[in-house]
Amino acid sequence: xxxxxxxxxxxxxxxxxxxxxxxxxxxxxxxxxxxxxxxxxxxxxxxxxxxxxxxxxxxxxxxxxxxxxxxxxxxxxxxxxxxxxxxxxxxxxxxxxxxxxxxxxxxxxxxxxxxxxxxxxxxxxxxxxxxxxxxxxxxxxxxxxxxxxxxxxxxxxxxxxxxxxxxxxxxxxxxxxxxxxxxxxxxxxxxxxxxxxxxxxxxxxxxxxxxxxxxxxxxxxxxxxxxxxxxxxxxxxxxxxxxxxxxxxxxxxxxxxxxxxxxxxxxxxxxxxxxxxxxxxxxxxxxxxxxxxxxxxxxxxxxxxxxxxxxxxxxxxxxxxxxxxxxxxxxxxxxxxxxxxxxxxxxxxxxxxxxxxxxxxxxxxxxxxxxxxxxxxxxxxxxxxxxxxxxxxxxxxxxxxxxxxxxxxxxxxxxxx
Amino acid sequence: xxxxxxxxxxxxxxxxxxxxxxxxxxxxxxxxxxxxxxxxxxxxxxxxxxxxxxxxxxxxxxxxxxxxxxxxxxxxxxxxxxxxxxxxxxxxxxxxxxxxxxxxxxxxxxxxxxxxxxxxxxxxxxxxxxxxxxxxxxxxxxxxxxxxxxxxxxxxxxxxxxxxxxxxxxxxx
Amino acid sequence: xxxxxxxxxxxxxxxxxxxxxxxxxxxxxxxxxxxxxxxxxxxxxxxxxxxxxxxxxxxxxxxxxxxxxxxxxxxxxxxxxxxxxxxxxxxxxxxxxxxxxxxxxxxxxxxxxxxxxxxxxxxxxxxxxxxxxxxxxxxxxxxxxxxxxxxxxxxxxxxx
Ligand code: SF4
Numbered sequence: 001x002x003x004x005x006x007x008x009x010x011x012x013x014x015x016x017x018x019x020x021x022x023x024x025x026x027x028x029x030x031x032x033x034x035x036x037x038x039x040x041x042x043x044x045x046x047x048x049x050x051x052x053x054x055x056x057x058x059x060x061x062x063x064x065x066x067x068x069x070x071x072x073x074x075x076x077x078x079x080x081x082x083x084x085x086x087x088x089x090x091x092x093x094x095x096x097x098x099x100x101x102x103x104x105x106x107x108x109x110x111x112x113x114x115x116x117x118x119x120x121x122x123x124x125x126x127x128x129x130x131x132x133x134x135x136x137x138x139x140x141x142x143x144x145x146x147x148x149x150x151x152x153x154x155x156x157x158x159x160x161x162x163x164x165x166x167x168x169x170x171x172x173x174x175x176x177x178x179x180x181x182x183x184x185x186x187x188x189x190x191x192x193x194x195x196x197x198x199x200x201x202x203x204x205x206x207x208x209x210x211x212x213x214x215x216x217x218x219x220x221x222x223x224x225x226x227x228x229x230x231x232x233x234x235x236x237x238x239x240x241x242x243x244x245x246x247x248x249x250x251x252x253x254x255x256x257x258x259x260x261x262x263x264x265x266x267x268x269x270x271x272x273x274x275x276x277x278x279x280x281x282x283x284x285x286x287x288x289x290x291x292x293x294x295x296x297x298x299x300x301x302x303x304x305x306x307x308x309x310x311x312x313x314x315x316x317x318x319x320x321x322x323x324x325x326x327x328x329x330x331x332x333x334x335x336x337x338x339x340x341x342x343x344x345x346x347x348x349x350x351x352x353x354x355x356x357x358x359x360x361x362x363x364x365x366x367x368x369x370x371x372x373x374x375x376x377x378x379x380x381x382x383x384x385x386x387x388x389x390x391x392x393x394x395x396x397x398x399x400x401x402x403x404x405x406x407x408x409x410x411x412x413x414x415x416x417x
Numbered sequence: 418x419x420x421x422x423x424x425x426x427x428x429x430x431x432x433x434x435x436x437x438x439x440x441x442x443x444x445x446x447x448x449x450x451x452x453x454x455x456x457x458x459x460x461x462x463x464x465x466x467x468x469x470x471x472x473x474x475x476x477x478x479x480x481x482x483x484x485x486x487x488x489x490x491x492x493x494x495x496x497x498x499x500x501x502x503x504x505x506x507x508x509x510x511x512x513x514x515x516x517x518x519x520x521x522x523x524x525x526x527x528x529x530x531x532x533x534x535x536x537x538x539x540x541x542x543x544x545x546x547x548x549x550x551x552x553x554x555x556x557x558x559x560x561x562x563x564x565x566x567x568x569x570x571x572x573x574x575x576x577x578x579x580x581x582x583x584x585x586x587x588x589x590x
Numbered sequence: 591x592x593x594x595x596x597x598x599x600x601x602x603x604x605x606x607x608x609x610x611x612x613x614x615x616x617x618x619x620x621x622x623x624x625x626x627x628x629x630x631x632x633x634x635x636x637x638x639x640x641x642x643x644x645x646x647x648x649x650x651x652x653x654x655x656x657x658x659x660x661x662x663x664x665x666x667x668x669x670x671x672x673x674x675x676x677x678x679x680x681x682x683x684x685x686x687x688x689x690x691x692x693x694x695x696x697x698x699x700x701x702x703x704x705x706x707x708x709x710x711x712x713x714x715x716x717x718x719x720x721x722x723x724x725x726x727x728x729x730x731x732x733x734x735x736x737x738x739x740x741x742x743x744x745x746x747x748x749x750x
Contacts, residue, residue, distance in 0.1 A: 241644065
């Protein structure tokens, strides 16, 4: 953190900062107020978020987040590539849970093109989404604990996360940027070893999570730094566009898995954990509980997962299997057409959202019947969650800002797109 | 270096100041983790228990540039961010090295689009380009070892009043 | 649900024009640009509708159409578990529309993003700055006439 000199902070940001009605008054504004620049390179901002804070002593009276340091032009690129080509790009949106984004993208495209993936593929998608949710929340909890000073937890949660990354390695051959789903299914079937490994992971997970929890739940420093910090009411949270665990920490049980069920979530038995306090601690508990629920869902999936194909049988829209491309004429032609010209969904517009670890991730397509979308809008949860930061930090100390950002867990890859 | 073996034989050791300096420099490289996007997560994994960068003497990740001598640029550098990266690089004390981690920093990677700098070598001197999107943690460790080798070959006179970018350390040897 | 929405809208605002369309079970209503704030207020506050969650605000550039842009609002009602799309056309020669950030505070940043990407101005917006691109940047990247690779020299690099 450094004291900003005025040349570097753009005058318009200063203007926005001074314009916000602080709601707190100090006796002599000139003497007490300070403008502090935090980020974009700051360990606690989870990437390249930049906050410009207006301080009265040590109290934050206004805050202007500045985004765009990781703006990579996704929406423009999506307009210039086919639906298949964009799948690897979705990995890099919320890079803590790449598979969730893969699933969201293909579900949106399938809705637009009217494709139905076979049940086994859908179960696999559900399985990988839930495991990703665990992996993402592990990092969220770990790095939040690290931000408020408990480094050990971070190492332990990373250890758990590595086990999940090993599972990805077995399922699809990549440990981090997976690009595993395909339109109309998933890239390859899940091997029995993968299933065994998932089983093993889930069986030992509860115990290990409890261990991590023990480090925190009775930790006086941890509780004191989070309890009653960054309070937001359910109404405000909805109005500001919060979704995901951050919203459920304020007592609103909005979860897309329940409100607009996709895949087979309506057949699963799980709870939506909510807490009513709306502070950082509540958001932390929501995450922990959600991991437990996800583990429960994974167990059910392992019991229920049917045998069968993992790719839909729609030759004009779904990529054929590689060995068929090499041996059959028809498949070769389809492969050529799909790769070169895309899948040409009908004219129209769809919006499809899924529940990501961070909140509601939605894709909005405008199709003109071509191989690439005419417009693609990514409704990213982190972008919206960050919007509440000025509201959350107002009236708290500078040191609380770190805890608050940790508790809403933004990922700049998708916030900046 | 096998210090102990030598010391038990004769009780003393002859070396050059240059060699000693280079040896101590290379064995405690302090990285500055310039984590920008996805690659930063793999960089965190390197610090984690499974890959454990501490085995190579570099676990001291400092988030202030003034204490570091190796900058790991991990993540897509956009034009807006490039000024920040450059500023942080300038704040690091000499001698300093740079690893461009991942396809994005090396060449723009999969982002052939308007806001992304197509390779950070347009404004920074880069010592190691690391392939992969993201590079696996083992690969980053490999890059670290290579940087250590490179540092091990430096001599004191290499750093006289010259920025490192003008030196061609490898050819001097 | 469609009838309820139209009834409530007509009851509260008798003299507005609304067109509806449906695609893949998604209901879209098209309104005129001048009515947008009124319509949104009804949609949010009406006790039967309660579209309290503004998912998203974005725009579409149609390139060669007469009304070049369409501003799109995605709304969700937790009470009815129903999603609605509201649209309003904006022409390039008169490239502005009233802000709805007074109705949903979450629309604030979305509108800033649309302003940054398409150059549509939102009247009465509390803080209309660029969202992503640097303040000095002159273009609006998501317009169809902007190349993917950008315009050389429009964004400065630091000196080596
Ligand atoms: S190289 Fe790949 S993983 Fe690394 S920052 Fe770029 S896109 Fe992300």
